[in-house]
Amino acid sequence: MEQINLDEKVLLAYKGPFHLNILTVFGNYVRQVCCAENNAINKLYKVFFELTQNVAYYSADRNTLNDMSNAGIGKIFLTDESDNFRMTTSNLIFKEQANILVEYCEEVNSMDRESLRIYKSKKRSMLNPNKNGAHIGIIQVGILTLNKVDFKVEHVNDKHSIFTISAIVNKNYPLLNYNDE
Amino acid sequence: MNNLVIETLPDMPYFPEVNFNVDTGVCEICGESYMEDSYKFYAPVKDWITEYSQTGKRLEFHFKLTYFNTSTSRIILEILDLLKKHREAGHQLVINWYFRKSDPDMIDEVEDFQRESEVIINLIELN
Numbered sequence: 001m002e003q004i005n006l007d008e009k010v011l012l013a014y015k016g017p018f019h020l021n022i023l024t025v026f027g028n029y030v031r032q033v034c035c036a037e038n039n040a041i042n043k044l045y046k047v048f049f050e051l052t053q054n055v056a057y058y059s060a061d062r063n064t065l066n067d068m069s070n071a072g073i074g075k076i077f078l079t080d081e082s083d084n085f086r087m088t089t090s091n092l093i094f095k096e097q098a099n100i101l102v103e104y105c106e107e108v109n110s111m112d113r114e115s116l117r118i119y120k121s122k123k124r125s126m127l128n129p130n131k132n133g134a135h136i137g138i139i140q141v142g143i144l145t146l147n148k149v150d151f152k153v154e155h156v157n158d159k160h161s162i163f164t165i166s167a168i169v170n171k172n173y174p175l176l177n178y179n180d181e
Numbered sequence: 182m183n184n185l186v187i188e189t190l191p192d193m194p195y196f197p198e199v200n201f202n203v204d205t206g207v208c209e210i211c212g213e214s215y216m217e218d219s220y221k222f223y224a225p226v227k228d229w230i231t232e233y234s235q236t237g238k239r240l241e242f243h244f245k246l247t248y249f250n251t252s253t254s255r256i257i258l259e260i261l262d263l264l265k266k267h268r269e270a271g272h273q274l275v276i277n278w279y280f281r282k283s284d285p286d287m288i289d290e291v292e293d294f295q296r297e298s299e300v301i302i303n304l305i306e307l308n
Contacts, residue, residue, distance in 0.1 A: 020216070045248065
């Protein structure tokens with residue numbers, strides 16, 4: 001049973017399949033329900049799709065529709081923390097992916113924004129374009145938010161773990177070209 | 182060779198609108214792009230550019246994407262690579278990318294595309 005924290009201002013909580021049509025509805029809702037500068041809303045919207053499509057593509061727990069398309073199952077939690085929004089996703093992963101994901105998140109957290117842009121370009125150039133996903137979503141989250149991601153891996157059983165990641169999106173980002181800073 | 186027109190459906194906003202005109206060489210991609218299987222959606226787009234390029238005519242490309250996921254960004258680089266080949270073959274090329282002031286991250290995205298693809302992209306701010 002999930003704990004309810006009455007001090008949290010919850011804007012969205014969902015557990016289930018991350019099919020694209022559901023994500024589209026939630027994405028539009030995120031843009032409408034979050035009160036902040038346009039720049040922050042844009043960032044939140046982009047972070048929403050990077051995190052949720054990671055669950056859709058890579059969750060080890062899958063759901064199949066009548067048309068045989070399938071999507072990952074997971075959880076998303078969006079809260080308003082007065083100065084920022086916190087978006088958290090969780091999903092089941094295979095045990096052998098845990099260390100890879102932890103190293104990936106640590107690597108992203110160790111870099112500044114400009115290093116992340118170069119890292120993204122390098123990874124993007126090595127991708128197979130004929131596959132879903134780009135495996136650079138977490139780098140993009142770091143670039144967009146200018147904050148480190150919180151993450152953890154929890155043991156489930158011999159085969160599976162749960163991967164949880166949180167992104168912090170500030171409510172006020174400067175409305176200027178970052179190159180002018 | 183025909184025009185390439187893909188319209189956006191209201192219940193599927195994750196597909197962008199595509200409008201490529203074979204007579205004028207003006208090509209537009211508008212809206213959002215975060216579909217699954219992005220490589221399937223963009224296959225006819227890339228095929229059209231490859232075929233058009235063989236005509237040797239001027240190409241004017243307008244990116245009016247307000248959001249695209251990282252998976253789509255990989256395909257955009259492939260499109261830019263095709264456009265680069267068009268220019269390298271000695272044909273005229275103009276690429277414009279439109280963005281809103283409320284989305285300065287888009288400027289960085291386009292700068293990264295420019296650096297990676299080595300093509301000139303004109304950034305145009307929308308009011």
